[in-house]
Amino acid sequence: MSPIISVNFNYPVRYRLGAGRARELPDLCKERGLNHPLVVTDPQVAALPWFSGLIQLLRQAGLDPVVFQDVHPNPVASDVEAGIALYRASGCRGVVLIGGGSALDAGKCVALLVDNEGSLFDYEDVGDNYKRADPSKIVPMIALPTTAGTGSEVGRASLIINDLHEKKVIFHPQMQPPDVIADPELTVGLPASLTAYTGIDAYVHCFEAYCATGYHPMADGIALEGMRLVKEYLPRAVAYGADIQARTHMILASSMGATAFQKGLGVVHAIAHAIGGKLGGHHGLLNAILLPYCMVFNRSAIEERCVSVARHLGLKTASFDALLDWTLALRTDLGVPHTLEAIAGMNQQKALELAPLAHADAALAGNPKPATVSELAEIMKAALAGRLAM
Numbered sequence: 001m002s003p004i005i006s007v008n009f010n011y012p013v014r015y016r017l018g019a020g021r022a023r024e025l026p027d028l029c030k031e032r033g034l035n036h037p038l039v040v041t042d043p044q045v046a047a048l049p050w051f052s053g054l055i056q057l058l059r060q061a062g063l064d065p066v067v068f069q070d071v072h073p074n075p076v077a078s079d080v081e082a083g084i085a086l087y088r089a090s091g092c093r094g095v096v097l098i099g100g101g102s103a104l105d106a107g108k109c110v111a112l113l114v115d116n117e118g119s120l121f122d123y124e125d126v127g128d129n130y131k132r133a134d135p136s137k138i139v140p141m142i143a144l145p146t147t148a149g150t151g152s153e154v155g156r157a158s159l160i161i162n163d164l165h166e167k168k169v170i171f172h173p174q175m176q177p178p179d180v181i182a183d184p185e186l187t188v189g190l191p192a193s194l195t196a197y198t199g200i201d202a203y204v205h206c207f208e209a210y211c212a213t214g215y216h217p218m219a220d221g222i223a224l225e226g227m228r229l230v231k232e233y234l235p236r237a238v239a240y241g242a243d244i245q246a247r248t249h250m251i252l253a254s255s256m257g258a259t260a261f262q263k264g265l266g267v268v269h270a271i272a273h274a275i276g277g278k279l280g281g282h283h284g285l286l287n288a289i290l291l292p293y294c295m296v297f298n299r300s301a302i303e304e305r306c307v308s309v310a311r312h313l314g315l316k317t318a319s320f321d322a323l324l325d326w327t328l329a330l331r332t333d334l335g336v337p338h339t340l341e342a343i344a345g346m347n348q349q350k351a352l353e354l355a356p357l358a359h360a361d362a363a364l365a366g367n368p369k370p371a372t373v374s375e376l377a378e379i380m381k382a383a384l385a386g387r388l389a390m
């Protein structure tokens with residue numbers, strides 16, 4: 001029997017990891033002066049018994065939380081605006097973020113904007129836009145992830161959909177919540193399919209970061225080990241949802257993925273953002289479907305890197321092909337569809353329409369090989385047809 005993990009890190013933020021540690025939230029709120037916080041979450045999490053228990057715990061400790069739960073699965077600007085309005089109307093101080101990527105992303109934007117000038121898309125990650133914000137006016141945050149995938153709890157950006165159904169990156173270096181409580185018990189109720197999709201998202205963060213352009217050995221090291229944790233523990237977390245050890249390693253792997261992708265992402269995320277913004281579809285599912293096709297597209301630029309990944313994962317052969325085969329087998333084992341046909345509304349025509357959006361996506365900048373609009377369309381067409389040879 002392996003020992004139960006319960007540790008504190010101070011990198012990349014103050015990070016408490018371990019089962020049951022959500023119960024430390026009231027004391028942490030008091031330490032940080034969050035006596036009257038806005039608690040940002042989504043309707044699914046708000047309906048869970050442990051959530052009301054946690055709110056009760058805050059009240060019993062003499063705190064006065066205000067719950068805001070109106071966050072869409074892919075958050076939109078009006079979610080953030082409604083959160084800001086409630087924060088101001090209630091005279092809150094600080095934000096507690098509890099949820100998957102969507103609630104965390106929306107809550108981080110509330111914290112950025114509630115005391116700062118300007119509107120949400122003034123802070124799109126373009127040029128020096130982030131300098132419009134006074135960092136001292138970003139209100140304190142504490143993040144509690146309830147999925148193991150996006151790693152938004154340690155990320156410095158949020159993805160929000162604009163009126164044109166495009167996913168936009170809102171960025172500020174101080175949007176990274178300084179305190180995280182990563183309690184794997186909060187992820188235990190996640191259905192097997194969502195555990196799989198979010199877990200593969202964490203893997204893709206690590207993989208794309210490791211293959212991204214640029215010199216960043218720290219990110220590379222974190223990415224490699226993050227991938228190993230996913231290989232070892234994601235199948236367990238999917239098969240045995242209550243396996244706390246697997247859930248613990250997966251929640252950490254998720255934070256590691258987002259830590260690593262400060263280096264950059266790539267074509268998988270660029271396409272997934274374009275499809276997800278216009279058609280919906282779970283972000284992790286989109287990444288999971290797209291990953292092998294994008295590996296094949298990038299092959300000439302990532303072959304050596306894939307040898308290192310295969311070696312670190314302990315595959316029998318350290319080669320690109322072995323890694324591709326393992327990736328395909330993992331997807332099959334976890335019940336991920338092989339083609340984009342599984343995404344409602346996706347077809348050959350949409351591939352052509354969405355390619356320019358994917359080309360304009362900020363994630364593409366990290367891809368180890370340039371990709372033209374027509375090449376992006378070809379990747380999507382291949383992923384529709386289930387055709388790995390391009």
Ligand SMILES: [Fe+2]
Nearest residue numbers: 150201205283
């Ligand atoms: Fe992602």
